[in-house]
Amino acid sequence: MKRFSQSMVGVTRGAVMLFSAFEDGGPMWTGTGPRGERVRVRFDERFMEPPVVHVSVGMWDMAGGHNQRGDISADRITEEGFESVFRTWDDTRVARVRAEWLAIGPVRYEDDFHI
Secondary structure, three states, rough: OOOOOOOOOEEEEEEEEEEEEOOOOOOOOOOOOOEEEEEEEEOOOOOOOOOEEEEOOOOOOOOOOOOOOOOEEEEOOOOOOOEEEEEEEOOOOEEEEEEEEEEEEOOOOOEEEEE
């Protein structure tokens, strides 16, 4: 469990298109084996410390003739942002994925004294 001190708690959210591979025959659509995509997301405002980040699939477009395998996560979380990561493997064909995210963490009060 992550605990916050006496600071304010900030919540921000957004969405990011991780890739669209079917138009140009990208590796997520045409490849096999382990594949992945990473996209850097920057927060509009800085947190006081790395927040808790939840990432989920907002939209996915996958071929129907194969198993649908996917793993989505947040990685390299800092006060300024994180990387949204999507991975697949074997013969899964992924045309596109949009990630939805939510970040919760400590932020400064406007009236805080800064040294």
